[in-house]
Amino acid sequence: MSARNIAYKVLFDIEKNKKYSNISLDYYLKESDLDDLQRGFATELVYGVLENKIFLDGIINRHSKIKVKKMQYSVKISLRMGAYQLIFLDGVKDYAAINETVSMMKKIDKRSSNFVNAVLRNISRNIDDVFEHDENSIEGLATRYSFEKWIVERLVKENGIEKTRDILISLSEKPKIYLRVNRLRSSEFPSFDDYLDFVLERLSRDGIVGRKVEGIAEAIEVDSFKRIEKNELFTKGYISVQDISSMLVGNVLNPSENSVVLDLCSAPGGKSTHLAEIMNNTGKVVSHDIFEHKVKLVKSYCERLGINNVEISLGDASEFNPEYEGKFDYVLCDVPCSGMGIVRRKPEIKYKKEEDVVGLPILQLQILSNAAKYLKKGGSMVYSTCTIFDSENINVVQKFLNGNKDFVFESICGDPMTKLFEEERLRKGYLKIMPSKDNMDGFFICKLKKV
Ligand SMILES: C[S@@+](CC[C@H](N)C(=O)[O-])C[C@H]1O[C@@H](n2cnc3c(N)ncnc32)[C@H](O)[C@@H]1O
Incomplete structure (x- = not known):
């Protein structure tokens, strides 16, 4: 199967069968014998189309008598793929984008191939006008950056139109990739620095270019990685994949060795394992999730x-x-959330419906209120999310504090936070990490102490 055919199948799976992009793409790539370049092209097509779905549909609608809403899945997916190549991929010539899409369409549904051909040619003739959107309106921003309108409305309400534009731009950029080295393996090396050098050297032997991250000892930034789950460093437990915002949650909680920690929403385990590493495999991390x-x-x-x-x-x-009740030195509430801070990694989040997230603050407050009871007096807990909506972040914490006078904000200054953020942002005891400002995933991290 060619890269374009794989991309088509994955996009069909996502659109019709509501599959997750990463799972479906992994499935089809595993089955394929494409070389790395072609795998990269299939991945680019899938994520490019997914990230720009509303934008592409707008362009298709402007150049077609039949609207996208009325099209069969096969036609709209082929058109989105063709339009994406025409508009965004400089390396693909217009005639190739059109011809390849049309010949793919001929094999799927011959009768619709002439229509696909006509619409793509129409777009190609007007290619210079495609980016004309009113970026000062909610509607224009939602179309240009492909977000559900309610998301942009809410961002504008919380941040104003200018900042929202910056946020949407930053959420459309390619995310950086980070690895976390497993501190538990560092004892095999004379120093932590030697350990990092070993990991970097082994990565480079496998063609992966990486570098240390200023401020976060256990983080390594890599330019790309292919099939990381097959890499020996990964299988032997030297590295995990985790964004630095997510690593900072463990660093802020910073449980001491031999303490007892509760992680209430732990799957897939990025933070539980980080906490265990920070505790040097001592004490206990009680880790729960609701799904078997x-x-x-x-x-x-x-x-x-x-x-x-x-x-x-x-x-x-x-x-x-x-x-x-009263059993834990530390508690982590890394609660379920709308995920608006990690859209770059999971573009499907852009198309969440408001009704899917509207109940979250109630659940989040419930989890935080329970967590509070599990903490020992003098203990610390962290409330974190990977969203940038205040309604799921500071508003939940404020509500919690109103009803729990025995809790206070605890400063999150100190290593590594002060190396990465201005102290005045940290002293309050909570931090909203913005992709537009901080160049990392959007997160909210808040530390509370039971007094
Ligand atoms: C943000 S994710 C946690 C990520 C995790 N801490 C990590 O670092 O890998 C939120 C998790 O909460 C879980 N969850 C949702 N509702 C829950 C509930 N009522 N109780 C416990 N876990 C829940 C979800 O299954 C999901 O795995």
Whole structure:
């Protein structure tokens, strides 16, 4: 199967069968015998089309008598793929974008291929006008950057139109890729620096260019990685894939060795395993998630990294567990959220419906309120999300604090935070990380102390 055919199948799976992009793409790429270049092209097509779906549909609608809403899946997906290549891929000549799409369409549904041909030729004739949008209106921003309108409305309400434009631009950029080195393996080396050098050298042997990250000792930035799950450094537990915003959550909680930690929403396990590494495999991390299949992921994550201080089991964080009352030195509430800070990694989030996220603040507050009861007096907890909506972040925390006078904000200054952010942003005890300002995934991290 060619790269274009694979991209078509994946996009069809996402659109019609509501599959996740990464899972579907992995499936089809695993089955294929494409070389790395062609795999890259298939990936680019899938994510390019997905990230620009509303924008592309707008262009198609302007150049077609039949509107996208009325088209069959095969036709609209082929048109989006063709239009994406015409508009965004400089390396693909217009005639190739059109001819390849039309010949793909002929094999899928011959009767529609003339129509696809006509629409793509029409777009190609007017290619210079495609980026004309009113970027001072909610409607214009939503179309240009391909977001559901309610998302842009909410961002404008919280940030104003100018900042929203910057946020949408930053959420449309390619995300940087980071690895977290497993601190537990550092004892095999004379120093931590030698350990990082070893990892970087092994990566470069596999054609992966990487570098240390100023400020975060265990982070490595890589330009790309192919089939990381097959890489020996990965299979042998030296590295995990994790964005630096997410690493900072573990760093802010910073549990001491031999302490007892509760991670209420832990799957797939990025933060539970990081906490276990920070604790040097001592003490205990009690780790729960509500989904059985996800609990299994945390287990295999721990096994791969040689972690044995994490106890993983099924648990619903919104239900109070009296057995946990006052038992934990640290609690992490990395709550389910709308995910608006990580759109660059999961473009499907751009098309979430408002009704899917409207109930989240209630659930988040419920989880935080339960967590508070599990903490020992003097203990610390972190409330974190990967969203940039205040309604799921500071507003939830403020509501919680109004009803829990025995909790106060705890400063999050210190290593590594002060190396990365201005102190005045950290002193308050919470931080909204903005992709537009901080060049990392959007996150909210808040530290609270039980006094
Ligand atoms: C933001 S993710 C957690 C990511 C995780 N901490 C990590 O670093 O890998 C939120 C998780 O909450 C889980 N979840 C949703 N509702 C829950 C509930 N009521 N109780 C426990 N976990 C829940 C989801 O399955 C999801 O895995």
